[in-house]
Amino acid sequence: MQKIQTQGVHHITIMGADRQTSIDFWEGVLGMPFIFDQPNLDNPDEGHLYFDPGDGRLITIFTNESRESxxxxxxTDAGCVxxxxxxxxxxxxxxxxxxxxxxxxxxxxxxxxxxxxxxxxxxxxxxxxxxxxxxFEPPEGCRHADVMIEAHRIRVERGDYNIGEEHLADAIELLVTRTQQSLSDDRSPKDPYKRG
Structure with missing residues (x-):
């Protein structure tokens, strides 16, 4: 038995009301460009509107002129979004x-x-x-998820209740050390402001 490996969200489809309410909300409030419009191929009584949420993925809405807002x-029952x-x-x-x-x-x-x-x-x-x-912004070549998992591990190791900014900062430092090369043999913290 093997997994079916996913590689990201392709699209999310939401049950909408009428066509104009959907356009007015998804584009008119949230600024998502309305990029594609066709019938719902599984239900000819519905429209199928496509919006770009900003990352090139899709939010799609099934519309029906007889459904009211x-x-x-x-x-919020089990199994519901x-x-x-x-x-x-x-x-x-x-x-x-x-x-x-x-x-x-x-x-x-x-x-x-x-x-x-x-x-x-x-x-x-x-x-x-x-x-x-x-x-936070993840280091070059890393994703938000990479920072989150390292911050989680740091949080658990320290016994803290939830992830905070210190965990994120330490996770980012760890990821930079792990993924980006340096000519230095010793990359530990230093004090260049030697006093005395």
């Missing part, structure tokens, strides 16, 4: 509260997650959206 929370987290830059993150407030969109306010900052709000159908901003 609702403002309740979508189900709890929320969708989207990455934003620090510059965009600093504007999120102001821009949601300007539209009258209720939100959670900023949440400190240790390794990232988050804010939550619902789409017009009650689906929970998270906008997340990492507090």
């Amino acid at each position: 609702v403002h309740d929370r979508t189900p 709890h929320h969708l987290a989207l990455n934003v830059s620090k510059a965009s993150w600093s504007q999120v509260v102001k821009r949601l407030d300007a539209r009258g969109i209720p939100h959670s306010g900023p949440k400190d997650r240790g390794f990232m900052d988050s804010i939550y709000f619902k789409d017009p159908l009650g689906f929970l959206i998270e906008l997340a901003c990492y507090r």
